Amino acid sequence: MIIKNKAIIEDDWTVLRLNEQESAGNVVVAAGKMIVPLKVWLAQRDALQQRTEIGVWLASDERPEDLQGDIHKFSVIAVDFPKFSDGRGYSIAYNLRARLGYTGELRAIGDVLRDQLFYMQRVGFDAFAPRPDRKIGDALKALTDFSEVYQASFDQKLPLFRRAPRKGNSTAGLINE
């Protein structure tokens, strides 16, 4: 089960994680809907891109730019959070969405916990695979923790000050440039 577009749904994708004996070049990618590590994608690109449905995942120290020309080939791109406190995945997501123009499913995987979901959805994640030891229904609630935000990000392109009339005198004439 995952959360996608603010609903709990069945998930038929499998995330491939390499064990110590496997290498990106020689690991056998099983048939079916697989989300493969970036390294595997880069090493086995010719074969993998023949598949009708393929996904890729990025580690927190990898660069989304490495996918650039291939971005439209994926049904899902996932970003791994090795620890919930590793915040690089937020910038990876922002860059994928805002800079590289990725519009497909963007999924948070790894140490994904309820209290980070609100931030994750703001930078462009639309799918979340919360840690399996937690109640997924509880995690869903976090997406509505806040009903208003100050700053722009991917979900909200305009900062609050460009969207809403706010208290104060905006024609005070204290700065005119």
Add this chain to the structure above:
Amino acid sequence: MYRYDEYDQQIVDERVKQYRDQVRRRLSGELTEEEFLPLRLQNGLYMQIHGYMLRIAVPYGLISSRQMRMFAHIARKYDRGYGHFTTRQNIQFNWLKLEETPDILADLASVEMHAIQTSGNCVRNITSDEFAGVAWDEVVDPRPYAEILRQWSTFHPEFAYLPRKFKIAISGGKEDRAAISAHDIGLSVTKNAQGKTGFRVLVGGGLGRTPIIGSEICEFLPWQHVLTYVESILRVYNQYGRRDNKYKARIKILVKALGIDEFRRQVEADWADLKDGPGTLTVEEVNRVASFFTDPAYEILADHDSQLNAFQADSRSFSNWMSRNVKPHRVPGYAIVVLSLKKPGNAPGDATAEQMEVVADLADRYSLGELRVTHKQNLVLADVRQKDLIRLWQEATAHELTAPNIGLLTDMISCPGAEFCTLANARSIPLAISIAKRFEDLDFQHDIGEIDINISGCVNACGQHHIGNIGITGVEKKDHDEWYQVSLGGAEGNHSAIGKIIGPSFTFNQVPEVINRLLQVYLRERIEAESFIDTVRRMGHTPFKEHVYATDFDGEEEESVDKHAVIPAQYSVPYYSPRF
């Protein structure tokens, strides 16, 4: 000052609700302590020696009398009747119960306050010049920009889990009173030759284990771009800052590793598509926020009230206070008053609930209902009519708020130290008190003049020891003994510098004598009105070092029978520390 509108209030109210649920889940065991830790930290809640400590944000140090009264209420209801003002212009309460913290936040939200991002690896409370808006040397009022940055950084989704904490300071005077070069980002709001407003941007300054003065990344950034430019700095840092070693994770290490030119290139590459985008500030937004900081209706008054001069001639104490604690205001007939929280014998930066109520009353009566917290852990009444100074002084004196020592030796910065903090190696507050006692004599303090003595209980430098003219740092040696390193030559302001350690460390009881010896060299060598730091700069460190180590220290330490015995605190806060 800034007042919340329905958006600000809603965000803070929803935060209280979110946090209340997080605490509920922690208490029920649904959240592990490891998972709860970053959540509570992003809400300023630490687990310290005695229990939970809550750090409450005082945005850029500005606070209303109503908010100050709420602090008094919290001190009485949830704590032990006092609070501690910090070097980042916040306040900390030390003796809280976890299950009560959601109620404290709800109380705070009722007066437009919160504890959001006062800790954790995120953008912390923005600090600023305590004299903003009234300073005699102000070029541009930094408060509107501080508030704009506060809103922008509050719950920024991308920068809540940075490699390490991130501190931004902003100043707008000719003299920097916000220590901007000791911050991750330092902003100096100014005007260029064409009269346009903009920012000089420094990056990668910081204290801690690796003290570094910030480097200039942009000489003049037009005001419209401040949010997007800061965003790009943070994005580069979030992606490339080190996460493998806590002590190398601050942005200063990244800036140093890349070099400022390469770091700037990366920031500007990231910024290219943000520049002039929707994050760009508008004239309307700056005007809107600035409209909360317009001048009050100042009365037309004459400077130098004659009554004041007569009273100064009569009262030495008042005259001392006038010369140290009262600063020039840019409007004639007004003055800026610094209320000292450094009365020798008291813990630096501590205020009792009663004192908080008194200062709130004083603010209402004499300073338009507003106060500021200074990074030197004092309080400021920014808009006092000169003709009210005598009455104000008399009333404040009755509550130990008029020690005439601002900028002098006993106006020390001190972190809470090992009695409170789990990081500290050594006590800070008792040492500050011991130094203050040794040099209590006011004539001596006035003779020494301006000097900054900053004390930190460990290398993390909450007491900003690196930028003290004399810096004192607690270091741990074997068997948990307390030792202190002494550094010399640090400074804040426009001529910021990092102090250098003078040599082997000292015991608790030796430190006051070390300071005495440093001062003796100054008294011997100074030329006319030269300040301590100027003498140090002119002479170099050698004569100071030589004199300190030339002779033994009298009266070796009294050996206590049991080093780990519980010793009652030596000052008036009623508790026993488990460590000392």
